[in-house]
Amino acid sequence: MRMKVKQLSALAVSAGMALSLLSLPLSQAHAAATDAGASDGAMSKQELKAEKKAERKAHRAKKNAELSTLEKNGYNPxxxxxxxxxxxxxxxxxxxxxxxTNAPAVAP
Incomplete structure (x- = not known):
């Protein structure tokens, strides 16, 4: 009986932590959107969409550059x-x- 209670309490704690971690980015995104909307009230939907698209493209380019650098240094995903x-x-x-450090053979 005690083991089940401990397992359930551990499960409840981990579930609570997971939910709080999931809600954090949502609250930050909402706060950022609220701030952007308050300061740029005159920005149209098309301008917002174009700005978000540009941010996504820049983020993708950065990640691709990082991956390319890793691949040039021996990493093969x-x-x-x-x-x-x-x-x-x-x-x-x-x-x-x-x-x-501690370098095993890297797959070609």
Whole structure:
């Protein structure tokens, strides 16, 4: 009986934490949208849509550049994932100009 109570309480705590983490980005997005709407009341829907599209494109370009840098330094996201976190960390260290630590063989 005690074990079930402990398991249920642990489940309730983790579920509560997950819900709070999920609601945080939503509240931040709402606050940002409210601030943007208050300061840019004259901005049309088309202008807002174009601004959001430009932000998405810039974010995508940044992520693609980061991935390209990692791939140039030996990381292959489609390759063997048996050493996944270490392969990624090694590529990040090489990109930063550091010598990789604990370097297993990187899949080609």
């Amino acid at each position: 489609a390759g063997n994932q048996s050493n996944y976190p270490q392969n990624l960390q090694n590529a990040q260290q090489k990109a930063a100009g550091q010598k990789p």
